[in-house]
Amino acid sequence: MEIKVLGPGCPKCEATEKNVKEAVAESGLDARVDKVTDVMEIAKYGVFGTPAVIVDGEVKSVGKIPGKNEIKTWIEQQH
Amino acid sequence: MPQDCCAPEGNVMILACSGGSNVGQLSNQAAVELTQEGFGKMFCLAGIGGHLNGFVQSAADIPQMVAIDGCSLGCAKALLEHTEIPNKSYLVLTDLGIEKNKDFKLKREEIEKVKKAIREVCNQEQAAIPMAEAGSSSCCG
Incomplete structure (x- = not known):
């Protein structure tokens, strides 16, 4: 699994x-x-703001922690 | 392009129908000018309509949004409904007394009228949003 923080x-x-x-770490x-x-590079994801979190290529959250x-x-869910 | 980090304002997402009439293009021009003036940030309605993940999630997570339709056909509104994104502030330009036609020579007074109406509808929404939520897309912590 690959997670990106933009x-x-x-x-x-x-x-x-x-x-x-x-x-x-907690999920193991x-x-x-x-x-x-x-x-x-961030712009390629089409997000309106940062931070953003991407899990296996899918944008999960934008502009919030x-x-x-x-x-x-x-x-x-991805596993 | 994502918002600049630590921007103190300009967190309103502006979605214009940008349709093929004077009112559609008035929505577009007003969105462009309000972005240039730092009131908010125009965002790509087509990206949301195309169900592109980054665009849809951005619209879902933004605390302040205004959707602008040129006419009562309501394409922007319908698009948001199809993607199940709550429409927070909404404006239809023909409701402002602007007649729909195919004249693309936009009138300055109508652009200003639309910009004023967008500011007003956003300010009404902003007053109803808690401070913490309204500022959550700025990343200064």
């Missing part, structure tokens, strides 16, 4: 990345977490 590096983006990494599932900071439980639901 964001240029602001506090909300960092908080999102932290939640994603903790959710992955095998997933790679990448942070995407390049604006042109998702909670760990919400993130766990996404990654468990």
Whole structure:
């Protein structure tokens, strides 16, 4: 599983990345977490704002910090 | 293009029908100018209509949105309904007394009238949104 956190590096983006990494660790599932900071790369996903979370190519949230439980639901659904 | 990080304003998503009439193009021109003025950000209604995941999720997650239809056919409204996205603020330009025609030479006074109406309908919605939610698409924490 591949999870991407889109964001240029602001506090909300960092908080999102932290939640994603903790959710992955707590779920015990095998997933790679990448942070995407390049604006042109972010634009390819068609998102209106950041942070955004992508799970296996699917945009799951935009412009907000998702909670760990919400993130766990996404990654468990993908497995 | 995603919003600039830490932008203090401009979090209103503006969706214009951009249709093939004067009122459709008035919706488009007003959306362009309000974006340039920093009031909000025009977003791609076609991307939502095409069910492109990033566009649909962005519209679903944005706290403040205005959809602008040129006429009462309501294409933008119908599109949002098809994608099951709640329509937060809504405006139909013919309801402002602007007659629909095929004259694409847009009148400055009508553009300004539309922009004023969009600002008003958004301000009404903003007043009803809690501060934390209204600011959630800015990423300054």
